[in-house]
Amino acid sequence: MVKPVVVRNLHGQVVQELGRLIVGGEIAPGENLPREELLAERMKVSRTALREAMKVLSAKGLIESRQKTGTRVRKTVYWNQLDADVLAWRCASMPTDDFVEKLVEMREVIEPAAAAAAARRRTGEQMLRIEEAYAAMAAAASLDAWTEADLAFHEAVLHGTHNELMVSLFSVIETALGSYFQLSASSAGDFRYSLPHHKKVMDAIRRRQPEVAREAMQKMVADSRSNIRRHARDRAAAKA
Amino acid sequence: MVKPVVVRNLHGQVVQELGRLIVGGEIAPGENLPREELLAERMKVSRTALREAMKVLSAKGLIESRQKTGTRVRKTVYWNQLDADVLAWRCASMPTDDFVEKLVEMREVIEPAAAAAAARRRTGEQMLRIEEAYAAMAAAASLDAWTEADLAFHEAVLHGTHNELMVSLFSVIETALGSYFQLSASSAGDFRYSLPHHKKVMDAIRRRQPEVAREAMQKMVADSRSNIRRHARDRAAAKA
DNA sequence: CCTTCTATTTTGTAGTACAAATAGCGCACA
């Protein structure tokens, strides 16, 4: 269920490679990349392809190029941290508990509010999508199927808010759940324990009860957070 | 105080131009752009520069290119709506009250939570930044100076959360406040009325009172929201 | 009617040449 990240284009590969390097901290902010000609040669691509890759990275706020000065990595404040790629790169290079905590904190802020808003404004169509996702979760036989349905559930709730800006935060939730599943997969426990939480959220949204929906979602995320902490403790204990 | 958007590069201009066209809806999602050769000719740039611009747009999720098929505008769901450029383009093309409402809704979710988190975790350094911004607001003589200080205040609070993901949401707040100032500038009223709100937030964060900070910030945003609505009503009345 | 193969179109990559900006050096001059 890991992210496929299938890239057929050459410059796409370069984007991934450089992105990982930068976000992973191998090239520190303020530092300069080698000049284009060199870097292109070193990565065995043409300068053309390299430059297209660099434009992508600069669009995500990671780098900044100026004539004569060269191309340098920008301070992390300027990075588009909410960009799906950037999140993925961080997650790949630095899956520290610290970062996971930050992801969960975001969920705690976003999701209860989104659930409440969805309870107020969701359309019938959107309610249907939520219910379909729930049904898929209930029917899921494998962890993969469950994961997919779970993501669909949370995305459907976001759509229910009628606010595209909210929906764009799905990348954060996706990343958070992704690393969560990665943790819980190791313990191989039954993954269905959170189904009741989902039901409460769904019901509240159906009945248009914003505050009930908010609290149910809040509990769901809090539960997930404490699970993560438990896993982290277990891992630390196993290491010692 | 409008956004400068100074772009010295050619492809940067092309990015702006195409970005505005797409986000403004002139080219609808699902629709194809003219083929590169044609488009390059039409925009009077080389194919090279055009392609670099398109890579930027595809990095922001706006378009998607495939061989033989061409380049098409993606569904809005895939757009990085939280990207500063995308927000600016939306704001430029579609400053409808509808969109402003969505921005405010985001603020209502983010900022009270951020204020609470800052009250818990801010460092002395970060507190100082908040206080400096407040001082600058208090001393501001012009709307421009006030605007700048106000933005600095809200950014400083976000930094206090110690969560880069939160900080990245500053683009949303910046855009929201930007269009707010644009509205309130027309009525030319005194812009300092929200200073007491800011003081309450600052004090609560200094005293490490999360819930007080949350409520104070919530009131600030709510106040701003009702102001926006009043302005909208006034404008509607003036039109009729 | 369906399958398969081919031809054509469009983006992707490579390479060359030159333009433009600018940091840093060196020189002239006070």
Place this chain on the structure above:
DNA sequence: TGTGCGCTATTTGTACTACAAAATAGAAGG
């Protein structure tokens, strides 16, 4: 000795050409 000015070397930016690769649509064949 210090200070300012201009030159030059370096690095990115743009243009153009040529060809590679993918994938659609259409033709040919079963």
